[in-house]
Amino acid sequence: MPAKTYVQTIINGEHVDLLCEPRQSLLEALRDVVGLTGTKEGCNDGNCGACTVEFDGRIVTSCLVLGVEAEGKEITTIEGVAQGSELHPIQQAFLENAALQCGICTPGFIVASKALLEQNPDPTEHEIRFWLANNLCRCTGYDKIVRAVQDAAVKMQEA
Amino acid sequence: MTQTLDYEPNMVLATKTYDVVGTRPVRHDGADKVTGRALYGADFATAGLLHGSILRSPHAHARIKSIDTSAAKALPGVAAVVTSADFGSDSDAVVDLGEGATSLKWLRDNVLASDKALYRGHAIAGVAASNPHTAEEAVGLIEVEYEVLPPVVTVEDAMADGAPILHDDLKTEELGEQTDTVSNVAQHFQHKKGDVSKGFAKADVIVEREYRAKTVHQGYIEPHNATALWNNDGRLHVWCSTQGAFTVRDAMAQLLDMPVSKIRVTPMEIGGGFGGKIPVYLEPVAALLSRKTGSAVKMVMSRADVFEASGPTCGSWSRVKIGGTSDGTITACEVELACEAGAYPGSPVGAGAMCALAAYDIENGTVDGYDVVVNKPKTAAYRAPGAPNAAFAVEQAVDELAQKLDMDPIELRLKNAAKEGTRRVDGPTFNRVGLVETLEAMRDHPHYSAPIGENQGRGVAVGFWFNIGFDSSVNLAVNADGTVILTEGSTDIGGTRASIAMQAAEVLGIPAEDVHPSVVDTDSIGFTAVTGGSRTTFATGWAAYEAAQSVKKQMIERAAAIWDVDADAVDMNRGVISSKSDPELSMTFKELAAQLGSSGGGISGTASVSPTGVGGSFAGNIVDVEVDPETGKTDVVRFTAFQDVGKAIHPSYVEGQMQGGSVQGIGWALNEEYYMNEAGGMDNSTLLDYRMPTSLDLPMIDTVIVEVANPGHPFGVRGVGEANIIPPTPAIANALQRATGTRLFETPMNPVAITAANGD
Ligand code: FES
Ligand code: FES
Numbered sequence: 001m002p003a004k005t006y007v008q009t010i011i012n013g014e015h016v017d018l019l020c021e022p023r024q025s026l027l028e029a030l031r032d033v034v035g036l037t038g039t040k041e042g043c044n045d046g047n048c049g050a051c052t053v054e055f056d057g058r059i060v061t062s063c064l065v066l067g068v069e070a071e072g073k074e075i076t077t078i079e080g081v082a083q084g085s086e087l088h089p090i091q092q093a094f095l096e097n098a099a100l101q102c103g104i105c106t107p108g109f110i111v112a113s114k115a116l117l118e119q120n121p122d123p124t125e126h127e128i129r130f131w132l133a134n135n136l137c138r139c140t141g142y143d144k145i146v147r148a149v150q151d152a153a154v155k156m157q158e159a
Numbered sequence: 160m161t162q163t164l165d166y167e168p169n170m171v172l173a174t175k176t177y178d179v180v181g182t183r184p185v186r187h188d189g190a191d192k193v194t195g196r197a198l199y200g201a202d203f204a205t206a207g208l209l210h211g212s213i214l215r216s217p218h219a220h221a222r223i224k225s226i227d228t229s230a231a232k233a234l235p236g237v238a239a240v241v242t243s244a245d246f247g248s249d250s251d252a253v254v255d256l257g258e259g260a261t262s263l264k265w266l267r268d269n270v271l272a273s274d275k276a277l278y279r280g281h282a283i284a285g286v287a288a289s290n291p292h293t294a295e296e297a298v299g300l301i302e303v304e305y306e307v308l309p310p311v312v313t314v315e316d317a318m319a320d321g322a323p324i325l326h327d328d329l330k331t332e333e334l335g336e337q338t339d340t341v342s343n344v345a346q347h348f349q350h351k352k353g354d355v356s357k358g359f360a361k362a363d364v365i366v367e368r369e370y371r372a373k374t375v376h377q378g379y380i381e382p383h384n385a386t387a388l389w390n391n392d393g394r395l396h397v398w399c400s401t402q403g404a405f406t407v408r409d410a411m412a413q414l415l416d417m418p419v420s421k422i423r424v425t426p427m428e429i430g431g432g433f434g435g436k437i438p439v440y441l442e443p444v445a446a447l448l449s450r451k452t453g454s455a456v457k458m459v460m461s462r463a464d465v466f467e468a469s470g471p472t473c474g475s476w477s478r479v480k481i482g483g484t485s486d487g488t489i490t491a492c493e494v495e496l497a498c499e500a501g502a503y504p505g506s507p508v509g510a511g512a513m514c515a516l517a518a519y520d521i522e523n524g525t526v527d528g529y530d531v532v533v534n535k536p537k538t539a540a541y542r543a544p545g546a547p548n549a550a551f552a553v554e555q556a557v558d559e560l561a562q563k564l565d566m567d568p569i570e571l572r573l574k575n576a577a578k579e580g581t582r583r584v585d586g587p588t589f590n591r592v593g594l595v596e597t598l599e600a601m602r603d604h605p606h607y608s609a610p611i612g613e614n615q616g617r618g619v620a621v622g623f624w625f626n627i628g629f630d631s632s633v634n635l636a637v638n639a640d641g642t643v644i645l646t647e648g649s650t651d652i653g654g655t656r657a658s659i660a661m662q663a664a665e666v667l668g669i670p671a672e673d674v675h676p677s678v679v680d681t682d683s684i685g686f687t688a689v690t691g692g693s694r695t696t697f698a699t700g701w702a703a704y705e706a707a708q709s710v711k712k713q714m715i716e717r718a719a720a721i722w723d724v725d726a727d728a729v730d731m732n733r734g735v736i737s738s739k740s741d742p743e744l745s746m747t748f749k750e751l752a753a754q755l756g757s758s759g760g761g762i763s764g765t766a767s768v769s770p771t772g773v774g775g776s777f778a779g780n781i782v783d784v785e786v787d788p789e790t791g792k793t794d795v796v797r798f799t800a801f802q803d804v805g806k807a808i809h810p811s812y813v814e815g816q817m818q819g820g821s822v823q824g825i826g827w828a829l830n831e832e833y834y835m836n837e838a839g840g841m842d843n844s845t846l847l848d849y850r851m852p853t854s855l856d857l858p859m860i861d862t863v864i865v866e867v868a869n870p871g872h873p874f875g876v877r878g879v880g881e882a883n884i885i886p887p888t889p890a891i892a893n894a895l896q897r898a899t900g901t902r903l904f905e906t907p908m909n910p911v912a913i914t915a916a917n918g919d
Contacts, residue, residue: 039195040381047847091194101815102429133854138851143860144815
């Protein structure tokens with residue numbers, strides 16, 4: 001087995017040190033080494049968005065990042081989106097708008113939508129669809145996901 | 160492509176209202192799923208876990224001459240290697256695991272090939288190692304000697320004279336008779352009503368065409384996965400994402416020749432299925448590896464494996480001949496439908512043939528079906544399996560007939576619509592169905608009369624799916640705080656915990672939130688059939704209804720005992736238990752629940768049902784497309800999906816089914832296909848190249864829920880999961896014809912096909 005590398009990161013606001021094989025993706029490191037299984041694998045080649053995480057302020061598909069590249073980086077996964085017992089308004093909007101069916105794509109959509117609303121608090125329908133085009137959902141046809149993001153945008157602006 | 164409607168989207172044409180049924184509570188499993196806490200199959204871990212990987216055939220058709228696993232076994236970190244020999248069985252008994260009768264040998268060979276590899280991606284051997292990467296490395300060290308054979312990947316090639324034969328022992332069943340002909344056609348059957356030649360003689364106009372639909376995949380985002388532990392007491396425990404835990408248990412019992420009582424299957428959360436997560440693929444391999452190693456073994460498919468070795472649904476060839484008189488009466492229709500079964504017999508042609516003409520009250524009709532093996536993965540169910548293939552043909556032929564008769568396509572359908580009492584060409588007579596109501600809702604919807612833009616066309620189509628009943632079990636137990644625990648065995652793919660809990664809540668007169676549903680393992684609940692056939696809200700919902708009736712009866716009896724009156728004199732309504740004669744005697748469900756412990760103990764109710772009153776569901780679409788005249792690129796600019804659902808228990812999740820099924824149909828129509836190369840391999844087995852619809856490709860998918868109550872269910876439920884995928888392919892073809900003046904007879908109707916057909 002190849003030697004492991006010592007990686008120091010901040011995950012969901014906490015300092016996390018981990019031992020990572022050079023061939024392990026960040027997705028694998030998060031799921032199998034750190035035990036944060038909320039980030040999902042749908043393709044392992046960057047094409048489904050189920051593994052989307054925030055990586056030093058931008059969103060990445062974590063299957064296309066190596067675990068060792070997390071050295072010194074700040075990562076937010078789905079597990080870090082809620083504030084304690086308070087759901088994030090996007091999470092609440094997904095629930096209220098029935099924006100998930102099987103739910104496997106949901107963590108990726110929520111992380112991606114949160115990043116969208118942080119940089120564009122009032123997106124048009126087209127902007128939402130464009131931003132989320134790298135996140136595949138096979139269950140919903142996207143209608144309720146788009147509506148949930150619109151709903152969250154309104155509620156976050158009111159707040 | 161943002162559109163503004165001058166009406167509220169997502170209409171519900173409700174005919175009856177209830178307190179809980181028909182409302183939109185937040186689903187019970189929602190918080191887990193938006194926080195990443197819900198545990199799916201691949202999230203499972205246990206101490207000492209080994210990881211498995213599978214060697215797959217690089218050839219679409221090959222004889223396996225030898226397998227040498229010695230180098231793989233010698234790799235440090237490898238714990239075991241298995242091949243089909245490890246099943247230790249050569250039984251070819253006929254078994255039925257809920258997807259039709261088939262040979263045990265074929266089931267076993269599909270899990271691990273023995274004598275032949277029949278598709279690229281066919282599993283040959285499994286490895287267990289200390290980590291997934293070592294397992295993959297070991298797979299590369301297995302030496303297999305193949306004799307490569309020519310492949311066939313379409314029904315037309317497979318049915319041609321001199322076609323390479325997949326199974327030397329497969330003999331055609333011809334119209335119910337077993338013949339001695341060895342061919343790739345497993346079966347040819349026919350449904351017949353009246354006399355088509357007489358019917359065509361009466362017709363003023365006849366349309367006859369051939370159509371082809373490509374193989375497509377269900378496309379669930381979560382790959383197949385399984386963990387198995389063959390424990391030291393001889394019991395096997397499997398954790399996996401499946402549509403039917405009991406189906407996995409039964410399949411494992413057959414494949415491993417062990418009693419069902421020695422197998423326990425825990426259904427993890429499932430990341431989509433659409434029919435494709437009914438068969439077992441990895442589970443038996445993980446079990447064999449666990450038996451050899453004594454450790455739990457986990458296996459997860461790659462996305463390429465999902466495409467190349469699971470699902471898909473059939474590509475097909477079909478021919479339709481339809482005739483009508485100038486007043487718009489369809490006098491005869493003849494359909495031939497040949498469907499790919501994949502590597503082993505059992506395509507969805509049976510269901511496709513039954514649905515083909517279901518929407519029409521036709522005096523004279525025939526439907527011929529052919530089940531054809533080809534060198535592709537064995538097909539699995541995919542949302543109304545077979546019906547979209549049939550509808551792509553029939554609904555276009557009906558549209559062309561309307562054009563030739565100069566009739567409105569909805570009016571033509573209304574004139575010939577199947578209704579209660581109509582005998583279908585395949586035999587059964589319809590009970591109450593809602594096709595007429597669905598077509599009327601389409602005709603009267605503002606979308607149908609809205610103006611249409613340049614380079615745009617509007618198409619319509621309808622589709623039918625039966626829905627099924629089968630076995631379901633539910634347990635309920637009343638908590639002291641007045642809430643109720645609900646235990647069930649139906650995998651929840653799209654909100655069924657909620658729709659089942661709501662039916663119990665309605666009976667008990669308590670809020671939906673006060674019922675706490677859990678999906679449990681096969682040791683913890685009575686037999687429950689798959690989440691499939693649009694049956695879960697219907698049948699498991701029925702079990703919840705029955706179990707709640709039992710709880711209600713016991714609550715009434717308990718109140719009567721406490722009040723020392725006759726149970727007949729007590730009633731329970733909207734969660735209040737009261738004496739029919741004495742207004743003083745009354746308490747709420749909560750108040751009584753608090754007294755159960757001190758008045759004789761807890762109350763629980765249980766029900767195992769197998770309801771027969773299944774109600775079929777009709778769906779319809781109005782779709783507007785816009786075609787770029789230069790590139791042939793098609794945008795769906797407006798889409799309205801209609802469906803008779805009987806009764807929508809949770810309308811949001813009903814809409815979700817309609818929207819999701821519609822978009823899968825849009826993908827099939829415009830873009831998706833198994834792009835096969837000369838060697839019989841799939842060239843586009845990544846999500847980038849297979850290219851399912853993204854959010855950017857689509858408009859909002861408006862829905863109209865039509866409610867024509869199913870008399871066979873206490874709340875009128877029909878089941879909603881499948882019929883919605885049927886109309887999009889023909890509706891889009893019909894819309895494209897109107898946008899471009901050219902009709903396309905083959906999916907996908909992509910820019911290449913559109914520009915070619917328009918002569919550019
Ligand atoms: S798993 Fe990373 S994009 Fe699909
Ligand atoms: S909810 Fe199933 S893939 Fe999106």
